[in-house]
Amino acid sequence: MSEAAEGLPLLNDTSILDLSNDSLAAILKIELPPFSETDTAFRQLNATTRYARETLAARSVLIEPAYIDRDHIEDHSVFYSKSLVQYSNRCIRLCFFTLGASELRSALSGLIDRVRETPKNYHSSCDQFSIDHFVGFMVIRPLPGSPVGRSVLKPPPKTDVVCLPQTRAHLLGLELTVAGVPYQQQDVAVSACATTALWSSLQAASAQEPIRGATPAQITTLASKYSLPFGRPMPSEGLSTGQMCQAIDALGVAPSLLKAEDYEDTRGCLHSALKSGIAPVLILKPVDGGGPELHAVCATGMLLTPAGTATSPLNALNDATDTAARLSHLLIHDDRTAPYLTSKLNSAGLVPIIELPDGERWRIYQILIPTHPKIRLSFLTLRRVAASKIALKAFEAALNADAPIGPVTFDCWMERGHEYHRKLLLRCGPAHLSDVLRLGREVPLPRYVAIITLTGAAGHVEVLLDTTSTEKNLTAIAVLNGRTHDPVSVAVAKAMIEYLRLSPARLISTQ
Amino acid sequence: MSERSVSSQMSENRPKTDQAERERRIARMYQQARELEDRLKRTERLTADDLAVRVNLSA
Numbered sequence: 050m051s052e053a054a055e056g057l058p059l060l061n062d063t064s065i066l067d068l069s070n071d072s073l074a075a076i077l078k079i080e081l082p083p084f085s086e087t088d089t090a091f092r093q094l095n096a097t098t099r100y101a102r103e104t105l106a107a108r109s110v111l112i113e114p115a116y117i118d119r120d121h122i123e124d125h126s127v128f129y130s131k132s133l134v135q136y137s138n139r140c141i142r143l144c145f146f147t148l149g150a151s152e153l154r155s156a157l158s159g160l161i162d163r164v165r166e167t168p169k170n171y172h173s174s175c176d177q178f179s180i181d182h183f184v185g186f187m188v189i190r191p192l193p194g195s196p197v198g199r200s201v202l203k204p205p206p207k208t209d210v211v212c213l214p215q216t217r218a219h220l221l222g223l224e225l226t227v228a229g230v231p232y233q234q235q236d237v238a239v240s241a242c243a244t245t246a247l248w249s250s251l252q253a254a255s256a257q258e259p260i261r262g263a264t265p266a267q268i269t270t271l272a273s274k275y276s277l278p279f280g281r282p283m284p285s286e287g288l289s290t291g292q293m294c295q296a297i298d299a300l301g302v303a304p305s306l307l308k309a310e311d312y313e314d315t316r317g318c319l320h321s322a323l324k325s326g327i328a329p330v331l332i333l334k335p336v337d338g339g340g341p342e343l344h345a346v347c348a349t350g351m352l353l354t355p356a357g358t359a360t361s362p363l364n365a366l367n368d369a370t371d372t373a374a375r376l377s378h379l380l381i382h383d384d385r386t387a388p389y390l391t392s393k394l395n396s397a398g399l400v401p402i403i404e405l406p407d408g409e410r411w412r413i414y415q416i417l418i419p420t421h422p423k424i425r426l427s428f429l430t431l432r433r434v435a436a437s438k439i440a441l442k443a444f445e446a447a448l449n450a451d452a453p454i455g456p457v458t459f460d461c462w463m464e465r466g467h468e469y470h471r472k473l474l475l476r477c478g479p480a481h482l483s484d485v486l487r488l489g490r491e492v493p494l495p496r497y498v499a500i501i502t503l504t505g506a507a508g509h510v511e512v513l514l515d516t517t518s519t520e521k522n523l524t525a526i527a528v529l530n531g532r533t534h535d536p537v538s539v540a541v542a543k544a545m546i547e548y549l550r551l552s553p554a555r556l557i558s559t560q
Numbered sequence: 561m562s563e564r565s566v567s568s569q570m571s572e573n574r575p576k577t578d579q580a581e582r583e584r585r586i587a588r589m590y591q592q593a594r595e596l597e598d599r600l601k602r603t604e605r606l607t608a609d610d611l612a613v614r615v616n617l618s619a
Contacts, residue, residue, distance in 0.1 A: 242616070
């Protein structure tokens with residue numbers, strides 16, 4: 050250890066520990082609250098620690114004993130500060146690393162030396178250290194009955210996760226980063242499951258737009274501002290979906306609430322939302338009459354079957370399939386149990402079902418998707434347009450162009466306009482660069498563009514729609530042909546241009 | 561222009577059975593697309609009951 054780092058109290062023997070099977074509750078001396086048993090009171094704490102240790106291969110934990118957490122400070126301000134017992138406004142932060150304790154001490158010392166020697170490499174050195182060794186952190190609130198506060202951990206490796214907001218953790222003057230959707234447990238005071246799921250979802254939304262993540266206290270307060278259908282807002286007795294929409298709207302975000310009536314449509318909307326970088330809230334109903342209470346969780350990512358896996362045609366359209374058919378599992382933040390629960394997406398007849406790892410089965414009842422206000426198309430409307438209009442025309446055009454009879458595969462999602470153009474610039478062939486540059490020069494893209502891809506029997510065609518338009522006055526932006534040597538692809542792209550009443554100049558070739 | 565006339569040019573050389581199968585599949589796709597569209601339009605309509613459900617499961 051370097052001389053400079055040796056003097057830092059955070060690098061002494063007691064603040065960095067090897068992660069073992071010992072309970073962190075015992076190490077941190079968290080007292081069991083009355084009427085509680087260890088396995089229930091510390092369920093989230095133990096599950097989150099186990100996730101860090103077993104899934105993310107964390108081997109040590111660095112303990113910061115006096116940490117100011119914005120979410121807890123606000124919870125404290127509106128609720129806990131008014132209790133008879135004096136709750137502290139300080140938390141403990143636990144940072145998890147893939148190095149053993151002694152290796153971590155040396156590595157942190159080395160990093161401190163490096164950034165002091167070469168200040169201009171401060172950020173790149175910290176970023177590299179984060180990539181190599183840092184898997185995230187967990188905040189421990191001074192609430193023995195609900196200790197797990199804002200916790201940001203990496204998603205499981207080899208996951209098709211698309212919600213990856215970056216969080217910075219400032220530690221010893223270093224700036225570490227971790228990408229993951231924030232998680233915390235409900236305290237059933239400021240927040241129940243509705244508030245907590247919404248909190249995770251809105252935290253993820255802040256990755257795409259410069260909006261400040263709302264705290265649980267803000268969400269519950271805004272949700273209860275104009276309507277109290279279930280009595281007082283705090284201690285929280287839950288929210289209605291209308292109140293959840295109200296809170297989202299008050300934060301300047303648009304609540305898009307979808308009914309999950311059909312398995313294929315639900316799967317498609319979840320796939321589209323997650324692919325668009327949005328973490329939707331799932332409103333869940335017990336299967337088999339497990340009680341009247343509904344639950345809310347946040348979907349943070351998904352697992353897909355490998356690319357190229359054969360997918361069955363849709364029940365609704367026998368000559369079409371969608372990329373969403375590859376969606377096999379969702380990653381769920383469940384505030385009752387743990388983050389990143391790998392949960393199987395399934396159906397019972399036409400009803401969408403989610404199976405949690407502990408065997409619990411829930412019916413997906415509604416999906417609440419916080420979106421940018423400029424996005425006027427809902428994911429359900431986008432799917433309807435993609436399936437019943439665009440894929441239909443593509444199928445007809447492909448068959449009329451002598452394509453072998455086979456299903457059209459469609460996919461749809463939304464993306465920032467400039468981000469889509471950046472990706473297009475990077476992937477287009479050299480012969481078609483001028484076409485792609487022309488798109489950027491002549492065609493103004495909206496803040497968010499809706500993309501519908503057509504593959505399978507339809508060649509490889511992309512249709513771009515303006516998300517600020519509405520269905521009655523839907524505006525198509527361009528059609529991209531990804532296979533200029535394929536006559537079927539050419540025919541489908543031309544049919545799309547004609548069908549969408551676009552100028553031939555809006556046909557862009559990319560490969 | 562009718563909906564189906566966008567790409568209605570058929571290949572002259574295509575075998576009749578294949579041609580018939582293509583037309584049958586296109587007709588079926590149109591029928592199913594109409595049904596899907598109607599269903600999704602109904603799904604998109606929210607009611608007051610949809611907004612009133614209580615979400616409050618506690619651990």
